[in-house]
Amino acid sequence: MDQANGANPPPYNFQDYGQNNYTGMSYQVGKGNIAVVSAPGPYNNTVHPEVPTSTAVDFTPPPDYSYGQEDSVFSDGNIRRGFIRKVYLILMLQLLMTVGIICAFLYWPTLKIWTLSNHWFSYTMMAVVMVLVVALSCCDNLRRQVPLNFIALGLFTVAEGLMLGAVAVYFDAEAVLWAMSATALVSLALSLFAFQSKWDFTMLNGCLWVLLWTLFSFCLLCAILRTQYAYIVYACLGTLVFSLYLVFDTQLIVGGKHRKYEVSPEEYVFAALNLYLDIVTLFLLLLQLIGLCH
Incomplete structure (x- = not known):
């Protein structure tokens, strides 16, 4: 040129x-x-540059998002709805099985008489329930691996039903039925409230833990006093505390933009177990309250 x-x-x-x-x-x-x-x-002197310039492509990964800016696991509505359906289907099967076992203890005279004459059965079922609860709560592989998680949950439900049936034989059948009805009504009302409310009860984990230990201390006091009024107050306080726990666990399952914490979609067995324990504890407390006031 x-x-x-x-x-x-x-x-x-x-x-x-x-x-x-x-x-x-x-x-x-x-x-x-x-x-x-x-x-x-x-x-610049591009033939013999004194300071070479790098033309390599920068493969530095983008910075990690901080906690609180990540999208929720339940941001997809289909995942959330599928998880909720699975949890409540498992819970319904558990409750139906439990009600059937309790009714067998109430309306089968031979079984009722045998249970009243063999006190070791109640304590054995309590020990089995405690072992299965600890195993399901602490072992991730046990509650996530199919079908082992369903087998363990089924064994726990049967053991819990047998324990509740052994407790129910000490009360009148009418009182047990009233306690079942009251538990169903309270659980339904609290679940609907937890679904609709924008109040975030998942942030009250520490407060609920303190209330639970306070209730346990009051239980020890009732064991010392042994008065009917102390038992009634204990049943009322326990019903209040576990009603809050039911709302808390329901919001953990539902998740959403108004909740700070939520359960992983893989933990459907653990979520159903939490709700089942809340409802069963409410039933025992209401049964005690109705039996004392009867």
Whole structure:
């Protein structure tokens, strides 16, 4: 290529000139009226640059999102609805099985008489229930691996039903039925409230833990006093505390934008277990309250 003004540009030396602003140059291409004009700008020695520039692509990963900015696992409505249906289907089967076992203890005279004459059965079922609760709560593989989680949950439900049946034989059948009805009504009302309310009970985990230990201390006091009024107060306070726990566990399952904490979709067995224990404890407390006031 020939320069338009007939002169070649002088060789550039970085040590002599440093980095200067280049004002641009016009070049004639061929014999036509076509010219190439270089844009003005900083002129560097690109042949032997003193400071090499890197042309490699930057593969640095983006920064991690901080906690609180991540999208919720339940942000997909289909995942949330499927998880809720699975949890409440398991819970319904558990409750139906439990009610059937309790009714067998109430209306089968032979079984009722045998239970009243064998006190070891109640304590054995209590021990089995405690072992299964600890196993399901502490072992992640047990409650996540199918079908082992359903087998363990089924064994726990049968053991819990047998324990409740052994307790129910000490009360009148009418009182037990009233306690069942009251438990169903309270559980339904609290579940609907937990679904609709924008109050976030998942942030009250510490407060509920303190109330639970306070209730346990009051239980020890009732064991010492052994008065009917103390038992009634204990049953009322226990009903209040576990009603709050039922709302708390329901909101953990529901999740959503108004909840700070939520349960993983893989923990449907653990979620059903929590709700079942809340409802069973409410039933025992209401049964005690109705039996004392009967």
